[in-house]
Amino acid sequence: MIPISIIASIKSPFIQKLGVPRQAGLVPSAVQEIVFVPQFRNPNFCRGLETFSHIWVLFWFHDQPWNPDSACIHPPRLGGRKQVGVFACRSPHRPTPIGLSCCELLEVKPDRLIIRGGDFLDGTPVVDIKPYLPYCDAKPHASEGWLPEIPATPPVRVEWELAALSQLQHLSSNLEHDKQVIEETLALDPRISSERHHLSSHAWKLYLLTYDVHWVMVERWQVKVCAIMANTHV
Numbered sequence: 001m002i003p004i005s006i007i008a009s010i011k012s013p014f015i016q017k018l019g020v021p022r023q024a025g026l027v028p029s030a031v032q033e034i035v036f037v038p039q040f041r042n043p044n045f046c047r048g049l050e051t052f053s054h055i056w057v058l059f060w061f062h063d064q065p066w067n068p069d070s071a072c073i074h075p076p077r078l079g080g081r082k083q084v085g086v087f088a089c090r091s092p093h094r095p096t097p098i099g100l101s102c103c104e105l106l107e108v109k110p111d112r113l114i115i116r117g118g119d120f121l122d123g124t125p126v127v128d129i130k131p132y133l134p135y136c137d138a139k140p141h142a143s144e145g146w147l148p149e150i151p152a153t154p155p156v157r158v159e160w161e162l163a164a165l166s167q168l169q170h171l172s173s174n175l176e177h178d179k180q181v182i183e184e185t186l187a188l189d190p191r192i193s194s195e196r197h198h199l200s201s202h203a204w205k206l207y208l209l210t211y212d213v214h215w216v217m218v219e220r221w222q223v224k225v226c227a228i229m230a231n232t233h234v
Helices: 162-171 175-186
Strands: 008-011 031-036 054-060 098-108 111-116 126-131 158-161 204-208 211-219 222-228
Touching: 054 111, 158 162, 158 175, 162 175, 162 211, 162 222, 175 204, 175 211, 175 222
Parallel strands: 158 222
Antiparallel strands: 008 031, 008 126, 031 111, 054 098, 054 126, 098 111, 204 211, 211 222
């Protein structure tokens, strides 16, 4: 056994797996907090970290089951129709459920880090933090593996019912930020893979920020936000 310390947990606007971005940086407006456990709130742990613009966050996929008989995964980018090996993708379904994400560092506080653009479920345990170093971490000519085989998909357009926008205005203390996070999340089409290839009248509900976001697909690449309600999930 290898000992692993949980150094922090993440406060995130993504409070259910549906809607969590599949990679870091896809919802760049989403602000999150890495809240250190008491043992690691000594400022010396983060001395000098404020001089970096981005960090690597190593975390634990705490809400993902693992089937030890599964050597292959159906990546969402392949529409759930093809398989690749678990070590040839970045799925959270892994033998050792460790994730790695690069995030923008906004602020260093004694008990927490404020970051932006993470792909974390609320409550995600953090096992380590390292500074991002462009001179050795950036590989602009790296191969994208099997990803170039996938046709580029246009972003989903997000429209609002007037009533939904009015509801958000009534509930939000930071309207433009919250509206942008909702739009960036829905633009990724957060539906499960089996639903993403056809249009249906099914209404979806997404727990995001402090809201229940109700939305429907009105066209293949168009979402309409139907209602915004105060969050009843947490």
